[in-house]
Amino acid sequence: MKELSHILANKTPKSKIRQLFDLASGRSDIISLGIGQPDFRTPEPIIQGNIRALEKNITQYAPTRGIPELLQLIGDKFSKKNNTQVDWKHNIILSNGGSQALTLTFASLFNPGDEIILFSPNFISYFYLGSFFGVNVKEVRRKKDFSPDFESLKKMINEKTKAILINSPNNPTGYVFTPNEIRELIEIVLEFDLYLISDEVYENYVYDGIEHISPASFKGLFERTITINAMSKLYSATGFRLGYVVANNKIIDLMEKYHQYTIAGTNHAAQYGFKEALKMNNNFFNDIFQSFTERRDYSFKRLKEIGFEVVKPKGAFYIMPSVEEFNLTGQEFSEKIIKEKGVAIVPGDVFGKFSNNSLRISYAIDIKLLEEAMARIEDFVKML
Numbered sequence: 001m002k003e004l005s006h007i008l009a010n011k012t013p014k015s016k017i018r019q020l021f022d023l024a025s026g027r028s029d030i031i032s033l034g035i036g037q038p039d040f041r042t043p044e045p046i047i048q049g050n051i052r053a054l055e056k057n058i059t060q061y062a063p064t065r066g067i068p069e070l071l072q073l074i075g076d077k078f079s080k081k082n083n084t085q086v087d088w089k090h091n092i093i094l095s096n097g098g099s100q101a102l103t104l105t106f107a108s109l110f111n112p113g114d115e116i117i118l119f120s121p122n123f124i125s126y127f128y129l130g131s132f133f134g135v136n137v138k139e140v141r142r143k144k145d146f147s148p149d150f151e152s153l154k155k156m157i158n159e160k161t162k163a164i165l166i167n168s169p170n171n172p173t174g175y176v177f178t179p180n181e182i183r184e185l186i187e188i189v190l191e192f193d194l195y196l197i198s199d200e201v202y203e204n205y206v207y208d209g210i211e212h213i214s215p216a217s218f219k220g221l222f223e224r225t226i227t228i229n230a231m232s233k234l235y236s237a238t239g240f241r242l243g244y245v246v247a248n249n250k251i252i253d254l255m256e257k258y259h260q261y262t263i264a265g266t267n268h269a270a271q272y273g274f275k276e277a278l279k280m281n282n283n284f285f286n287d288i289f290q291s292f293t294e295r296r297d298y299s300f301k302r303l304k305e306i307g308f309e310v311v312k313p314k315g316a317f318y319i320m321p322s323v324e325e326f327n328l329t330g331q332e333f334s335e336k337i338i339k340e341k342g343v344a345i346v347p348g349d350v351f352g353k354f355s356n357n358s359l360r361i362s363y364a365i366d367i368k369l370l371e372e373a374m375a376r377i378e379d380f381v382k383m384l
């Protein structure tokens with residue numbers, strides 16, 4: 001038979017995260033620190049909003065960009081929370097989660113051969129989307145504290161460079177850009193006439209009084225910034241599969257075209273759930289974010305005690321310790337600890353070429369389980 005897609009077959013090995021979790025299948029003693037979603041229940045108004053829509057028989061195709069009431073609420077949210085006035089009729093499109101917002105972005109910005117630059121380590125999908133769309137993804141190594149290295153970034157820019165992609169708060173490092181870093185980044189974007197893709201799916205998970213900043217809010221940036229967000233992480237609703245893009249109208253028009261011929265639109269009834277989410281009082285999250293702060297602090301403290309070199313995360317719900325001091329790669333550490341101690345941890349090399357010697361730990365699990373996982377990690381490290 002003729003060859004299948006070589007892009008999918010060759011360039012994208014089976015997810016290493018999946019392979020790792022295959023090792024755990026059938027075992028009931030496994031504690032997973034690999035989870036990329038919060039552990040609280042999706043808030044009730046969201047669930048009820050979805051149910052009511054289904055009861056009203058809202059089961060037909062939705063408008064391709066999304067239902068107007070929801071786009072309007074997202075527009076309001078973007079002006080209040082992200083300090084950027086947008087025209088909801090022209091600047092917003094809904095997507096199947098943040099993941100498909102990224103697909104829309106790659107589909108509408110790039111031509112094969114274009115280059116994109118990101119700080120590495122970074123979220124895994126960016127690398128594969130590059131392969132799918134023939135885009136060369138160039139990685140700039142983060143500094144030791146995971147902050148961006150702008151000097152190296154500038155050296156990598158050439159005539160093929162079309163965009164810089166940032167994800168702040170970051171998966172997997174937990175790094176959050178400072179206001180000065182955002183300013184420096186913007187100067188580079190403007191100087192080299194680039195687009196800026198800003199993946200903000202963790203915007204609410206910031207600690208120590210840090211404020212999330214959207215680059216689109218800076219003067220002259222809206223036209224060249226593609227902001228990606230989703231209801232997945234904030235509302236613990238990853239299964240709703242709803243996200244959105246905010247960008248200039250030309251980009252959104254192209255995205256709508258791509259939508260029409262690929263997915264036709266997003267889940268209609270779920271959009272009514274998202275609508276309720278945007279109407280919720282943010283106080284609802286006070287206790288939740290407090291508990292994430294505690295788990296962040298606890299994970300950092302324990303990993304340091306155990307002997308890891310580790311940077312304290314400023315956002316998201318991941319922490320990325322180095323395993324260099326144990327003379328193991330991240331892969332070796334992950335494989336051994338899942339077999340010997342039943343703790344599932346994602347190896348760092350999944351997130352780019354500069355993180356072979358690290359691990360990504362998600363602390364979005366119950367504190368008791370987190371305590372048990374840390375005890376097992378400590379036992380494991382003592383045996384090395």
Ligand SMILES: Cc1ncc(COP(=O)(O)O)c(C=O)c1O
Nearest residue numbers: 036097098099123167171230232
């Ligand atoms: C940085 C980042 N962007 C996008 C996504 C995708 O989000 P969604 O689940 O809404 O597709 C994730 C999910 O883990 C992520 O970590």
